Amino acid sequence: MKNAGAQAPASENGRVFSAGFRHELDALFQWRRDVRRFLTDPVPDDLTRAVLAAAASAPSVGLSEPWRFIRVESVAARADVIANFERCNADALAGQPDDRQPLYASLKLAGLRDAPVHLAVFCDEDGEQGHGLGALTMPEMRRYSVVCAVMQMWLAARAMGLGMGWVSILDPAHLSRDLEAPDSWSLIAYLCIGWPEEEHTDCELERAGWEDRLRLAGRILTR
Amino acid sequence: MKNAGAQAPASENGRVFSAGFRHELDALFQWRRDVRRFLTDPVPDDLTRAVLAAAASAPSVGLSEPWRFIRVESVAARADVIANFERCNADALAGQPDDRQPLYASLKLAGLRDAPVHLAVFCDEDGEQGHGLGALTMPEMRRYSVVCAVMQMWLAARAMGLGMGWVSILDPAHLSRDLEAPDSWSLIAYLCIGWPEEEHTDCELERAGWEDRLRLAGRILTR
Numbered sequence: 001m002k003n004a005g006a007q008a009p010a011s012e013n014g015r016v017f018s019a020g021f022r023h024e025l026d027a028l029f030q031w032r033r034d035v036r037r038f039l040t041d042p043v044p045d046d047l048t049r050a051v052l053a054a055a056a057s058a059p060s061v062g063l064s065e066p067w068r069f070i071r072v073e074s075v076a077a078r079a080d081v082i083a084n085f086e087r088c089n090a091d092a093l094a095g096q097p098d099d100r101q102p103l104y105a106s107l108k109l110a111g112l113r114d115a116p117v118h119l120a121v122f123c124d125e126d127g128e129q130g131h132g133l134g135a136l137t138m139p140e141m142r143r144y145s146v147v148c149a150v151m152q153m154w155l156a157a158r159a160m161g162l163g164m165g166w167v168s169i170l171d172p173a174h175l176s177r178d179l180e181a182p183d184s185w186s187l188i189a190y191l192c193i194g195w196p197e198e199e200h201t202d203c204e205l206e207r208a209g210w211e212d213r214l215r216l217a218g219r220i221l222t223r
Numbered sequence: 224m225k226n227a228g229a230q231a232p233a234s235e236n237g238r239v240f241s242a243g244f245r246h247e248l249d250a251l252f253q254w255r256r257d258v259r260r261f262l263t264d265p266v267p268d269d270l271t272r273a274v275l276a277a278a279a280s281a282p283s284v285g286l287s288e289p290w291r292f293i294r295v296e297s298v299a300a301r302a303d304v305i306a307n308f309e310r311c312n313a314d315a316l317a318g319q320p321d322d323r324q325p326l327y328a329s330l331k332l333a334g335l336r337d338a339p340v341h342l343a344v345f346c347d348e349d350g351e352q353g354h355g356l357g358a359l360t361m362p363e364m365r366r367y368s369v370v371c372a373v374m375q376m377w378l379a380a381r382a383m384g385l386g387m388g389w390v391s392i393l394d395p396a397h398l399s400r401d402l403e404a405p406d407s408w409s410l411i412a413y414l415c416i417g418w419p420e421e422e423h424t425d426c427e428l429e430r431a432g433w434e435d436r437l438r439l440a441g442r443i444l445t446r
Contacts, residue, residue: 015250
């Protein structure tokens with residue numbers, strides 16, 4: 001984003017962000033990782049609340065704000081989540097081709113045991129808020145709005161030095177039942193938050209040899 | 224995010240973001256809007272490429288990087304998109320309760336005619352990249368990864384002074400056919416990007432009286 005800003009037209013009735021900020025934002029994107037290795041040190045509650053506040057300023061279709069949260073704190077509730085993950089991860093391992101099973105088995109795919117903060121994030125599929133605007137032909141927009149909120153939480157957390165990991169190796173319907181989520185809530189994300197053991201600009205799956213990043217250029221067509 | 228950072232444990236092997244940066248990031252969240260009123264001034268291509276680069280540093284399930292893009296530039300392709308929007312918006316208006324139809328009809332819901340940059344963003348549902356990791360029980364994670372990329376684009380664009388609008392009042396299958404998208408690509412977002420006519424910290428739907436923001440506190444349960 002080096003050259004950004006110089007070409008902006010005259011209208012300056014809004015907030016201007018400096019080149020220095022844009023540089024730091026780019027660094028935030030590079031240092032934002034999916035974290036699975038957490039210290040067990042507690043996270044002060046004002047930081048958890050700041051992460052949640054970042055969710056609340058996300059865009060949402062029709063201003064429907066369909067995001068809902070369950071803070072998963074009890075030992076019993078966390079044990080259910082860990083058991084859910086372990087069942088699903090065993091199935092996922094079994095479903096990998098033989099030649100990839102040893103590598104899959106070696107990966108650390110969740111930080112559920114160590115992360116001090118667990119948040120289950122849902123979409124309320126039924127809320128009247130927003131009056132359906134923007135979601136008639138693409139009802140999935142409500143769920144996408146919740147994903148936008150999660151992405152803002154991720155960036156806000158990392159800016160504060162916290163790591164976040166998104167665990168998707170879960171049976172979402174089973175997890176919703178275990179957590180006694182309201183019937184109209186669909187699970188979007190299960191998030192672990194805490195202080196990371198280590199920090200990197202490359203992702204753990206790259207370092208472990210699971211997959212490589214590809215160049216963006218090959219993914220852009222023009223019409 | 225005022226108090227953030229002071230309590231971080233000793234481990235400092237990663238990039239630290241300053242309190243000043245966190246304050247600016249919070250301002251970015253507040254000034255990031257869904258823009259529907261654009262100036263027609265062109266956007267330099269290096270800025271469009273910087274917005275796309277922000278997509279490429281988003282998280283993706285299993286490092287699958289399923290995001291795909293079509294830059295919609297031709298008059299004919301844009302006319303198809305506008306016609307698609309107008310059909311869907313007429314249907315959406317007709318589907319609103321009688322007492323809300325005048326307000327709905329008064330809303331400006333897309334900046335398709337003025338925005339200099341149009342990007343259609345897709346999820347490749349078939350790619351081998353990522354080897355299915357994290358997407359067995361929640362295959363929607365591929366689409367959610369693309370939404371994460373869109374959210375990063377939105378923030379990067381606004382940091383450069385650009386506005387972005389996400390148009391979802393579209394028939395996605397029809398649009399994909401019109402754009403001759405590959406069969407395995409699903410439309411996630413249609414984005415308008417350009418210089419905003421005006422800037423606000425409150426959203427246009429709030430100003431127009433369509434919907435109000437609600438407090439976050441009522442949406443958080445604990446288990």
